Amino acid sequence: xxxxxxxxxxxxxxxxxxxxxxxxxxxxxxxxxxxxxxxxxxxxxxxxxxxxxxxxxxxxxxxxxxxxxxxxxxxxxxxxxxxxxxxxxxxxxxxxxxxxxxxxxxxxxxxxxxxxxxxxxxxxxxxxxxxxxxxxxxxxxxxxxxxxxxxxxxxxxxxxxxxxxxxxxxxxxxxxxxxxxxxxxxxxxxxxxxxxxxxxxxxxxxxxxxxxxxxxxxxxxxxxxxxxxxxxxxxxxxxxxxxxxxxxxxxxxxxxxxxxxxxxxxxxxxxxxxxxxxxxxxxxxxxxxxxxxxxxxxxxxxxxxxxxxxxxxxxxxxxxxxxxxxxxxxxxxxxxxxxxxxxxxxxxxxxxxxxxxxxxxxxxxxxxxxxxxxxxxxxxxxxxxxxxxxxxxxxxxxxxxxxxxxxxxxxxxxxxxxxxxxxxxxxxxxxxxxxxxxxxxxxxxxxxxxxxxxxxxxxxxxxxxxxxxxxxxxxx
Ligand code: MN
Numbered sequence: 001x002x003x004x005x006x007x008x009x010x011x012x013x014x015x016x017x018x019x020x021x022x023x024x025x026x027x028x029x030x031x032x033x034x035x036x037x038x039x040x041x042x043x044x045x046x047x048x049x050x051x052x053x054x055x056x057x058x059x060x061x062x063x064x065x066x067x068x069x070x071x072x073x074x075x076x077x078x079x080x081x082x083x084x085x086x087x088x089x090x091x092x093x094x095x096x097x098x099x100x101x102x103x104x105x106x107x108x109x110x111x112x113x114x115x116x117x118x119x120x121x122x123x124x125x126x127x128x129x130x131x132x133x134x135x136x137x138x139x140x141x142x143x144x145x146x147x148x149x150x151x152x153x154x155x156x157x158x159x160x161x162x163x164x165x166x167x168x169x170x171x172x173x174x175x176x177x178x179x180x181x182x183x184x185x186x187x188x189x190x191x192x193x194x195x196x197x198x199x200x201x202x203x204x205x206x207x208x209x210x211x212x213x214x215x216x217x218x219x220x221x222x223x224x225x226x227x228x229x230x231x232x233x234x235x236x237x238x239x240x241x242x243x244x245x246x247x248x249x250x251x252x253x254x255x256x257x258x259x260x261x262x263x264x265x266x267x268x269x270x271x272x273x274x275x276x277x278x279x280x281x282x283x284x285x286x287x288x289x290x291x292x293x294x295x296x297x298x299x300x301x302x303x304x305x306x307x308x309x310x311x312x313x314x315x316x317x318x319x320x321x322x323x324x325x326x327x328x329x330x331x332x333x334x335x336x337x338x339x340x341x342x343x344x345x346x347x348x349x350x351x352x353x354x355x356x357x358x359x360x361x362x363x364x365x366x367x368x369x370x371x372x373x374x375x376x377x378x379x380x381x382x383x384x385x386x387x388x389x390x391x392x393x394x395x396x397x398x399x400x401x402x403x404x405x406x407x408x409x410x411x412x413x414x415x416x417x418x419x420x421x422x423x424x425x426x427x428x429x430x431x432x433x434x435x436x437x438x439x440x441x442x443x444x445x446x447x448x449x450x451x452x453x454x455x456x457x458x459x460x461x462x463x464x465x466x467x468x469x470x471x472x473x474x475x476x
């Protein structure tokens with residue numbers, strides 16, 4: 001990997017930025033002079049790779065430059081001010097955003113770690129690009145983990161699963177997430193990792209013929225219908241398979257091990273394509289999901305339909321537009337491609353308006369001032385086990401497992417929470433403490449004359465928002 005490789009990659013999607021990027025490279029290289037990685041290579045190779053990962057996501061110029069400079073404030077004698085002078089305010093803020101807080105401000109290593117974790121997570125609220133640079137940084141460190149001690153390998157893999165994988169998921173960056181998960185699993189459960197990848201290879205050969213036959217047939221019916229399309233085979237990542245096996249599934253029974261990813265140009269064509277596919281391969285109705293009309297809370301969109309394929313095989317097809325596919329792979333960072341020029345504003349706006357994760361995070365930030373409590377709440381409310389329930393209008397609300405109708409009500413509207421007296425879940429009356437389950441349909445029952453939130457509720461709710469609203473009401 002050289003600076004020329006990086007320049008070449010950037011110029012494939014963004015021209016006229018070569019000079020500034022080269023300048024940033026030379027600046028970082030001089031600053032890191034004399035520093036080496038554990039692999040024995042000069043340190044600059046790391047920021048260069050991070051910038052390359054970002055450029056392969058078609059990152060804007062400032063992000064690529066910040067990738068090159070991302071370790072300079074922390075590990076060399078330059079300052080935010082100097083970077084601002086040379087490369088502008090945006091770059092300086094990005095580099096500052098990924099820099100750890102100074103040691104001297106903390107009484108213990110633990111306190112420092114909690115403060116830094118909080119800083120990383122909250123980076124998202126300032127500028128999503130901070131998180132993306134952090135993720136690229138982590139990815140390159142994970143890719144080169146073989147040079148670290150066994151203890152460090154495990155420690156880094158655990159931290160990656162704990163913080164970075166959930167962060168990647170929350171912004172919809174599935175491609176990054178999958179690679180981070182697989183590398184982590186390789187270090188945490190090497191035997192299981194080996195076993196699954198071997199078996200996967202064998203199964204791949206076994207099902208190759210069936211998949212190719214389906215691909216060929218579907219290709220033909222779609223071109224008969226004049227629908228421009230592209231079909232690729234997508235294989236589930238090793239960690240995804242590992243998780244299914246842990247849930248008690250056999251490798252052979254995982255229907256989406258290999259899926260046919262069918263990409264078309266418009267939403268209308270998605271449904272026409274679906275009809276066409278179903279006419280050759282009947283759908284298994286139990287396993288059908290329309291994430292186009294009902295996107296996942298991280299904006300993943302696609303139709304998932306499981307088909308009765310040749311040789312008694314069930315095979316999943318995923319139908320989406322080309323743009324959806326970009327968002328499904330790269331999450332918010334897909335905007336670099338889809339909304340050129342305007343991407344940065346769009347990312348931050350969409351994060352604020354469409355991602356439930358964002359408002360919950362802001363809420364947790366307001367309620368939990370202590371860093372340790374903040375991290376604990378993020379873990380349980382946002383990174384832990386979650387459930388997805390429906391409103392009676394069909395909207396999907398994301399909640400941490402164990403949430404009650406009170407959490408649900410406050411998530412929708414303060415008045416709803418303040419006047420809740422009961423709930424109807426899947427047409428049955430339940431109490432306000434009822435633990436909601438995945439896919440429940442929830443209707444809140446209110447009474448204007450209710451006495452309002454009680455102190456006891458505080459011990460029953462899971463979300464920071466409900467806690468804050470109940471406290472506010474009681475204080476009044
Ligand atoms: Mn780094």
